[in-house]
Amino acid sequence: MNNAVRVRFAPSPTGLLHIGGVRTALFNYLFAKANDGQFILRLEDTDRERFVEEGVEQIIQSLDWLGLHPDEGVWYEQKPGKHGPYIQSQRLHHYREYAEKLIQQGLAYKSHITPEQLGSLREQAIINKTPFVFKQHMEPDGQDNHSEPLPIRLCVPEGVTKWSDEVRGSFSTPHNLIDDFIIIKADGYPTYNFANVIDDHLMQISHVIRGDEFISSTAKHAMLYDMFGFERPQWVHLPPILGPGGNKKLSKRDGDVDVLDYKSKGYLPQALLNFLVMLGWNDGTTQELFSPQELIDKFSIDRIQKSPAVFDITRLGWLNGEYLRNKLTQAELVEGIKPYVPASWLEDMDYFKRVLELDRERIKRFDEAGYIMEIFFDTPKVDMALLCKKDSQQLVRQWLKSTITALGDCQPTHDGVETTLRELCDKLDVSAGRLFYVLRVALTGRTEAPGLFDIIITLGKDESIRRLQALL
C-alpha cells in the first residue's frame, strides 16, 4: 500500500500546453501505467496574474487527444479521487494550515521587506560582486502597524539538505545558499515551492517526475518535507528539450506554443508520442517504432537520458508518415483525413477510398491530403508552358489527339491502358518518357502524381478523355 505508485502531471494554466509539457505528462503516464499506479492531473493555478482562462480547457483537450487520460484529478468532469480538490486555488486552507504550523514553531514569519527594498539589496550585491541570500535578520527595522497583507517566508535553518534524483544522482545544498523564500504570497496564495510539497504529500505522490528546471529548487522541497516530517517522494528530473538550434530550450519562438497545433497540422497522436518518448529515453535496442502498449511495457526510469535532446521536426515527419502508411487501417485513415477535404469528395466513398489508396504513401500529414488528392476531384488548371516544356505545342496537340482516339477503344484496365499507350508510343515514334510527361501534365496539371495508368483508370476513360478534349 505504501509503495503504491502515484504520479502527477501538474501544469500551470498560465499558457497553453506545449511540447515539453506533453513529454513530461507522457513520462508520468507511462511510469504510472508500467507500475499499475495512478496518474493524477492537478492544476497549479496559484499565479492569478498570469492565469489564462482557456488554458485549463486546452490542457484537458490536449491530453485527451493524446490519450493521456488521468486516473484521478482534473478532467472535463472531475475524476473520482479521495484527495481532491485537485485545483490549487481550491486548496488554500491546506496551505494556510501548514504555514500556520510553521509560524507557530518559529519556522516561518511574516515578511515586511518590500520587493523594492529587496531588489535594491540584490542590485547592491551584484555591484559588490558578493553572493546575496536573504535571511530573516535582514528584515527592515521598525516593522510596525501597516495593515496591508504580508507574505510569509520560511525561516531556513542552518544545515545542509541532501537529496537524490533517480536520473542525476546525489545533491547536497548548504542552507546558507538558500533564501528565506516566500511560501505564502501577500495575496494569500502559496508559491509553487510550498504548494507542491503540501499537495504531493497530501495526495500521496510517490514519484515526482518533472522538467529539470526544477532541479535547483528541489533542495527547498526536500527541506520542507523534512521540516514537516513528511516522507520524501522519489525525484525524477527529465532532461530538457532543446530548440532546433540545439542551444536553448524549445520555446514559443520555435513555434512551440500549443500541442493542439500538431493536431491541426495533421500529426497523429501515436506518432507524436512515439517521437517524444525517444527524446530522453530509449529501450536499449534499435527499435524505433513503439505502440502505446509497448511503451508501457518497456518504459523504465533507469533508461532516461541525462543529456538534453534537440527537437527535430523532420524526424517527427518521418514517424508520422510511417504511421500513416503502415499503422492505420483504411477506416482510420479516412476518418483522419475527413476534416481536411471538402465534404463533397466523400459522397462517393468508394471512389474516395480508391484515390486514397493510390495516394496513401504520398501523404505524410493529414493536412496534405487535400492538395495531393484534389486532382481526382477537380479539373486541374493546366499551365501551357509546363505542358509544352519538353515538346512543341504542335507536337503535343497531335499526341493528345492520338491519345484520345487510342483511349477510345482500349480496355479500361491498368494493363489495357498500359498496352494501348505503349503501342501509341511506337506508333508516334516517341519515348514513353516524353509522351507520358505530356499526358500527366494534361490530366493533372502536375509533374508529380501517381502512375499514369492508375490516374487514367481511376479517373475513368471518359473523364480522362474529357480532360484531354478540353485542353484541345
Next chain:
RNA sequence: GGUCCCAUCGUCUAACGGUUAGGACACCAGAUUCUCAAUCUGGCAAUGCGGGUUCGAUUCCCGCUGGGAUCACCA
C-alpha cells in the same frame, strides 16, 4: 557573476574497460526505368581538448573548453 547540471555522426541514440564505435532520421548515389512518393542497395558522417588510472579507455578520475538550468510575492 554564484550554485548546479550536461557532453558519441548535422539530429535522435546504442555500445559489463577490450566492437572495423552499431542503428535510425536527414543527406548523397544506384536500382525499380512514365514523374513524385514508397521500397531495396550502397555511401558520407561522431567519441570536444589535455592530463591521468589501466595491458587496454567512448566508458573511471581531474582540469579545460563548450553548452544548458537556476538564482521572483512564476511555475
